[in-house]
Amino acid sequence: MKTDLAEARYLAQIDLDRLPRHIAVIMDGNGRWAKKRLLPRIAGHRAGIRAVRQVVEACARLGVAYLTLYAFSVENWKRPHTEIKLLMSLLREYLKKEIPELNKQNIRLGVIGRIHELPKPVLRDLEVALEKTRRNSGMRLTLALNYGGRSELIDAARKLAEQWKHNGNFAIDEDTFSEYLYTRGYPDPDLLIRTSGELRLSNFLLWQVAYAEIWVTDTLWPDFTQKNLFQAIIDFQKRERRYGGLGLG
Numbered sequence: 085m086k087t088d089l090a091e092a093r094y095l096a097q098i099d100l101d102r103l104p105r106h107i108a109v110i111m112d113g114n115g116r117w118a119k120k121r122l123l124p125r126i127a128g129h130r131a132g133i134r135a136v137r138q139v140v141e142a143c144a145r146l147g148v149a150y151l152t153l154y155a156f157s158v159e160n161w162k163r164p165h166t167e168i169k170l171l172m173s174l175l176r177e178y179l180k181k182e183i184p185e186l187n188k189q190n191i192r193l194g195v196i197g198r199i200h201e202l203p204k205p206v207l208r209d210l211e212v213a214l215e216k217t218r219r220n221s222g223m224r225l226t227l228a229l230n231y232g233g234r235s236e237l238i239d240a241a242r243k244l245a246e247q248w249k250h251n252g253n254f255a256i257d258e259d260t261f262s263e264y265l266y267t268r269g270y271p272d273p274d275l276l277i278r279t280s281g282e283l284r285l286s287n288f289l290l291w292q293v294a295y296a297e298i299w300v301t302d303t304l305w306p307d308f309t310q311k312n313l314f315q316a317i318i319d320f321q322k323r324e325r326r327y328g329g330l331g332l333g
């Protein structure tokens with residue numbers, strides 16, 4: 085991917101030693117992007133994939149360790165059947181096409197959500213993509229699919245209760261609880277990006293974003309470029325993170 089002069093200027097302002105380790109993104113505004121152009125909504129989703137490619141590649145090149153993208157929520161099943169079908173086929177297309185690129189960039193794919201409820205063909209393609217990128221040791225790119233923050237907490241509580249029935253001899257604290265989440269083993273996101281100006285969490289990573297810095301832009305997701313990503317990281321690096329303490333003074 086080419087970096088133009090303006091992008092290079094932004095890039096130069098990033099302190100590579102203080103990158104967010106985990107960036108999570110709520111990709112919003114595909115529909116509005118299409119509407120503005122009098123195009124069908126799916127054209128917005130298709131354009132959204134271009135933005136996905138840009139951000140994945142830029143994060144991997146910078147050295148971000150974890151990137152988690154909200155691709156399909158548990159609530160998205162309420163959309164018209166045709167849109168869901170097209171979203172699923174776009175996802176399958178992405179998974180198939182992208183494996184060589186992910187391997188070239190040493191990116192390992194991950195997935196979170198109630199995955200078993202996805203249509204069988206999607207599941208199959210996902211399994212192939214997960215398997216084919218399993219040995220990559222670079223960035224972990226995680227797609228949140230059929231994901232809901234509350235469902236995740238419920239699923240974690242159920243698994244924990246099950247475990248407790250077998251052997252209740254363990255402490256239930258924040259660290260133990262995190263082990264039952266889909267994101268087991270992941271660091272919490274340091275930076276949460278949301279596009280298209282909405283100031284909502286939309287049921288995304290409710291537990292994990294407890295201390296994340298939130299960065300919202302009016303840019304619609306299909307228009308989001310690596311320049312926007314660099315801006316978000318630069319702003320993140322200017323903020324003082326105190327985790328409820330008083331900071332270093």
Ligand code: FPP
Pocket residue numbers: 111112113114115116117129130132133136153154155156160174175178227305
């Ligand atoms: C929100 O836009 C976006 C989604 C519900 C899906 C995100 C999907 C993609 C970017 C494409 C597929 C992704 C991958 C990883 C293959 P919206 O439709 O809610 O937009 P609106 O709020 O303007 O209507």
